Amino acid sequence: MRPGHILLGVATAFVETRSPSLEAIGLGKRYGRKPVLEGVSFAVAPGEVYALAGPNGSGKTTLIRILTGLAFPTSGTVRMLSHDLYEGGWAARKALGAVVEAPAAFYPHLTGRQNLEMQAYLSGLANSELRIREVLTRLELLAVADQRVGTYSLGQRQRLGLAAAILHKPRVLILDEPTSGLDPQGITRVHEILAELAWEGTAVLLSTHHLREVSAYADKVGILGGGRLLEEVRLDAKGERYRLRVDNPSMVASFLKSVPGVENVELRTLDVVFEGSPNDALAAVVKEGYQVRFLEPDYFDLYEYYSERVKNA
Numbered sequence: 001m002r003p004g005h006i007l008l009g010v011a012t013a014f015v016e017t018r019s020p021s022l023e024a025i026g027l028g029k030r031y032g033r034k035p036v037l038e039g040v041s042f043a044v045a046p047g048e049v050y051a052l053a054g055p056n057g058s059g060k061t062t063l064i065r066i067l068t069g070l071a072f073p074t075s076g077t078v079r080m081l082s083h084d085l086y087e088g089g090w091a092a093r094k095a096l097g098a099v100v101e102a103p104a105a106f107y108p109h110l111t112g113r114q115n116l117e118m119q120a121y122l123s124g125l126a127n128s129e130l131r132i133r134e135v136l137t138r139l140e141l142l143a144v145a146d147q148r149v150g151t152y153s154l155g156q157r158q159r160l161g162l163a164a165a166i167l168h169k170p171r172v173l174i175l176d177e178p179t180s181g182l183d184p185q186g187i188t189r190v191h192e193i194l195a196e197l198a199w200e201g202t203a204v205l206l207s208t209h210h211l212r213e214v215s216a217y218a219d220k221v222g223i224l225g226g227g228r229l230l231e232e233v234r235l236d237a238k239g240e241r242y243r244l245r246v247d248n249p250s251m252v253a254s255f256l257k258s259v260p261g262v263e264n265v266e267l268r269t270l271d272v273v274f275e276g277s278p279n280d281a282l283a284a285v286v287k288e289g290y291q292v293r294f295l296e297p298d299y300f301d302l303y304e305y306y307s308e309r310v311k312n313a
């Protein structure tokens with residue numbers, strides 16, 4: 001997770017000094033002759049949140065199925081805590097918690113608690129009673145823990161899926177659209193929980209269409225398009241930017257590119273966005289005789305950036 005104000009130093013050290021928990025290395029996948037993924041590589045460090053975004057059909061679910069061992073790549077490999085996922089056996093698999101086809105499948109006639117007990121038994125988890133209570137509390141499911149899962153709302157089932165995925169304290173958590181179908185409160189709660197898990201050191205990879213919510217705490221966003229990783233956006237590395245609204249933005253954008261102290265000038269529909277000195281930019285534009293309507297800080301908008309990136313791919 002991205003460092004919060006108080007804990008900044010600690011989290012930064014945590015993310016940067018450890019080797020990746022999850023690595024995708026040159027992943028490719030074909031169905032027959034149809035390529036669905038090509039050359040996809042990225043890494044997720046302990047405590048990092050990596051969000052996969054991309055339009056429908058861009059390959060997110062296929063990639064997540066490969067990363068969780070539910071499908072095999074045609075080329076490339078996956079490493080989980082430095083073990084090969086497909087050949088690393090138990091050492092690689094026990095590191096992983098996942099919800100792939102959300103909401104996860106549960107026995108509807110058993111209660112939430114009984115479903116978790118079943119899962120703990122099947123995965124050989126010793127003394128699971130306390131741990132089950134812990135995850136039910138964390139996912140705010142204690143009040144419905146002894147209710148049959150068949151009576152759960154979609155949000156409760158989604159959270160039970162997450163509870164099951166983290167029961168054995170995995171160091172890598174992979175989730176395919178964990179907030180799909182949830183109401184705004186449910187979406188916020190799931191994102192809060194993922195941020196907390198990352199804060200404790202779990203490497204979290206999720207696919208999502210909720211870019212604005214995820215940009216509040218994700219460290220990186222991988223943008224998939226047509227089966228390729230088009231770009232990896234580091235959300236913590238975005239420098240200070242400014243937005244200038246003027247009467248003739250395209251001419252002002254070309255002009256600003258030649259002004260010392262002003263960098264990375266971009267035209268964004270009605271506005272000119274740039275990095276560097278806002279004072280130098282304003283003085284130069286006014287001196288040149290352009291009419292300025294306003295100048296303000298440009299907060300990085302992942303959704304806007306993503307839309308532009310996918311449109312131009």
Ligand SMILES: Nc1ncnc2c1ncn2[C@@H]1O[C@H](COP(=O)(O)OP(=O)(O)OP(=O)(O)O)[C@@H](O)[C@H]1O
Binds near residue numbers: 054055056059
């Ligand atoms: N079993 C399969 N056989 C053939 N083609 C497949 C198969 N599974 C997926 N595809 C194709 O692979 C492409 C990527 O699909 P995928 O489900 O991974 O995309 P996605 O990004 O998860 O989409 P969405 O956002 O709609 O869930 C699509 O063109 C899809 O038709």
